[in-house]
Amino acid sequence: MGIPPEAASEYKGIPSRVIAGLNVDGETRPILVNNEGALIGSVFGAPLLYSARNGTANWMKSPPGAVFQKGPSMFSVKMYVDNTNDDWASVVIPVNEMKVTDLTEAMWTYWMTNAESGGLNIVVWVHDPTDFSKRAEITQLMGLVSKDAGFNVETLNLTDTELFYYGENVSGSDLTAGTNYTWAQFQADPLFSTWRIYRITFDLGWLGATVQEDVWLTEITINGQQIPLKPSGDFYTNTVIAQQTMVADAKAAGDVYSGSAGSGVDWDFPLGGSGEITQVVMQHNAQLTDRFVLYLFGQPPTSMKNNNVANTSPVLADALFFLGAVEFDAMRYIQTGDAWTLASVSTLGGLPIHHDNFTVFGILVGQDGGTTVAEALTITMTSVNET
Numbered sequence: 001m002g003i004p005p006e007a008a009s010e011y012k013g014i015p016s017r018v019i020a021g022l023n024v025d026g027e028t029r030p031i032l033v034n035n036e037g038a039l040i041g042s043v044f045g046a047p048l049l050y051s052a053r054n055g056t057a058n059w060m061k062s063p064p065g066a067v068f069q070k071g072p073s074m075f076s077v078k079m080y081v082d083n084t085n086d087d088w089a090s091v092v093i094p095v096n097e098m099k100v101t102d103l104t105e106a107m108w109t110y111w112m113t114n115a116e117s118g119g120l121n122i123v124v125w126v127h128d129p130t131d132f133s134k135r136a137e138i139t140q141l142m143g144l145v146s147k148d149a150g151f152n153v154e155t156l157n158l159t160d161t162e163l164f165y166y167g168e169n170v171s172g173s174d175l176t177a178g179t180n181y182t183w184a185q186f187q188a189d190p191l192f193s194t195w196r197i198y199r200i201t202f203d204l205g206w207l208g209a210t211v212q213e214d215v216w217l218t219e220i221t222i223n224g225q226q227i228p229l230k231p232s233g234d235f236y237t238n239t240v241i242a243q244q245t246m247v248a249d250a251k252a253a254g255d256v257y258s259g260s261a262g263s264g265v266d267w268d269f270p271l272g273g274s275g276e277i278t279q280v281v282m283q284h285n286a287q288l289t290d291r292f293v294l295y296l297f298g299q300p301p302t303s304m305k306n307n308n309v310a311n312t313s314p315v316l317a318d319a320l321f322f323l324g325a326v327e328f329d330a331m332r333y334i335q336t337g338d339a340w341t342l343a344s345v346s347t348l349g350g351l352p353i354h355h356d357n358f359t360v361f362g363i364l365v366g367q368d369g370g371t372t373v374a375e376a377l378t379i380t381m382t383s384v385n386e387t
């Protein structure tokens with residue numbers, strides 16, 4: 001790789017230091033990291049997040065509970081998949097043309113909200129280094145990986161029959177597409193043994209109509225090397241959704257909007273770190289045309305949360321963690337479409353609002369009085385967070 005084994009103070013103008021221990025082509029070689037620990041010239045690139053349809057993947061900083069104890073960076077990836085249309089979420093590790101035969105181990109840990117029919121599986125993406133039109137993805141069966149509520153530890157095992165492949169222009173292999181094999185069989189195959197790995201992903205989803213509640217990916221090692229889970233750059237954007245099913249009733253001006261008249265709850269937005277709230281979108285049934293205020297707090301407020309009761313926010317007891325309020329223009333709709341409204345940094349409404357909290361809590365109040373139906377009211381919040 002052209003990296004000297006001795007310590008280096010900079011590499012191509014980047015302040016850096018050398019760490020030994022990367023296994024490449026069967027040899028232990030030094031790797032170079034910058035002052036923040038990010039890899040320079042490594043076989044593995046920085047993690048990237050992708051999702052599709054009703055899947056989400058978000059960076060989370062200082063997550064709550066036991067998840068906080070895991071990982072070197074104190075970042076994790078929160079993943080959710082609704083699976084109404086083969087939805088998925090993925091953590092992508094770019095790989096710099098590693099030989100299939102050189103991938104000897106991988107391990108990852110993740111926390112699951114519930115026991116599910118499938119867990120967080122590894123997918124190894126390979127191609128012919130001389131012809132990129134020949135490629136395949138080698139997928140671990142997600143139904144065979146750990147999938148219990150709480151923490152799970154999973155590995156790429158050389159001898160477990162848990163991997164199958166599909167691809168394009170694959171010829172010359174002794175293995176059949178769609179049939180389960182061990183990783184050792186892929187490494188010994190006359191075709192795949194000559195191919196290279198160009199990315200490795202850790203995937204959630206693809207389970208038809210099965211909802212997979214929040215899953216937190218906390219650690220990854222590949223060939224014994226820790227892959228730091230953290231966003232690149234100084235900032236990252238998170239968009240989160242809160243929903244409550246409304247009570248079908250008519251409310252007076254200044255009433256709280258929530259999902260229960262007797263045991264209302266606040267609106268929770270797990271933004272995943274400190275930053276600036278830059279946009280909030282609200283949507284409900286077309287009957288709504290009034291204006292709203294969303295009061296925001298750094299911890300659960302003590303003020304009124306019950307539906308169709310006069311608002312009390314903000315109160316003195318919540319003053320130390322009151323963040324401010326988002327003021328929305330009147331809800332609007334066309335024909336039978338849902339009513340909606342938006343507040344952003346380019347509209348009147350009080351944004352941006354700074355927060356230093358993993359989760360922001362809200363109380364929603366109507367200014368004019370309106371009628372809700374027994375359907376979800378959805379609030380989507382976007383924050384630009386500091387790394």
